[in-house]
Amino acid sequence: MTIKAIAFDAYGTLLDVYSVGALAEKLFPGKGAAIAITWRDKQIEYTRLRTMCDRFVDFWQVTGDALDYACDAQGVDLTADARTALMAEYEELTAFAENHAALTRLQDAGMPMAVLTNGSAGMIAAALKAAKLAGFFDHVLSVDSVQKFKTAPEVYQMGPDAFGCAASEILFVSSNCWDICGATWFGYHTIWLNRYDQPMERLGVEPSARGKTLTDVADYLLG
Numbered sequence: 001m002t003i004k005a006i007a008f009d010a011y012g013t014l015l016d017v018y019s020v021g022a023l024a025e026k027l028f029p030g031k032g033a034a035i036a037i038t039w040r041d042k043q044i045e046y047t048r049l050r051t052m053c054d055r056f057v058d059f060w061q062v063t064g065d066a067l068d069y070a071c072d073a074q075g076v077d078l079t080a081d082a083r084t085a086l087m088a089e090y091e092e093l094t095a096f097a098e099n100h101a102a103l104t105r106l107q108d109a110g111m112p113m114a115v116l117t118n119g120s121a122g123m124i125a126a127a128l129k130a131a132k133l134a135g136f137f138d139h140v141l142s143v144d145s146v147q148k149f150k151t152a153p154e155v156y157q158m159g160p161d162a163f164g165c166a167a168s169e170i171l172f173v174s175s176n177c178w179d180i181c182g183a184t185w186f187g188y189h190t191i192w193l194n195r196y197d198q199p200m201e202r203l204g205v206e207p208s209a210r211g212k213t214l215t216d217v218a219d220y221l222l223g
Contacts, residue, residue: 151182
């Protein structure tokens with residue numbers, strides 16, 4: 001195994017997308033968790049539909065549209081103030097507890113690292129800064145530059161282009177199994193962080209390795 005660089009997914013991998021549920025619960029008691037889950041599911045569904053139909057808008061708009069749907073589906077009145085507050089949470093998502101220590105180990109080992117994300121450039125920059133993670137990454141690669149979302153091959157190609165090496169020499173890390181499937185098909189060496197104890201997708205493809213946290217990524221590469 002020759003790994004020259006690492007590309008990390010952001011949402012769900014570095015940043016806890018379900019941390020928005022705390023504010024949603026405060027605003028809509030008894031419905032916060034359901035709103036957070038539907039919000040995320042619809043967000044991903046919209047990225048796929050828009051890419052398949054060549055109707056790209058940035059991830060900020062997709063996230064807002066998905067929030068509107070989630071609140072409508074739960075029968076709550078999403079006021080302008082509540083919407084603004086919930087959207088602001090997406091720029092301050094909670095980082096997973098082990099991130100800083102694991103990324104420090106990798107950085108100290110001299111491993112080049114990037115974020116490869118569906119997030120629009122502005123929102124991912126804000127989120128990484130708020131989570132105190134921005135200083136770890138040599139590149140922050142947003143789908144804005146290719147006007148498609150994952151799992152389009154144009155998105156995954158940004159990694160080899162940025163690092164100047166083959167996809168097979170890059171370790172791609174994601175907690176989203178569908179993302180891991182797409183990245184593996186593209187040619188990356190992959191590790192699936194199964195943070196939520198989900199079954200493997202039935203797509204005839206397997207990740208190169210599995211783990212649960214970023215600590216497992218550091219252990220996988222560094223021992």
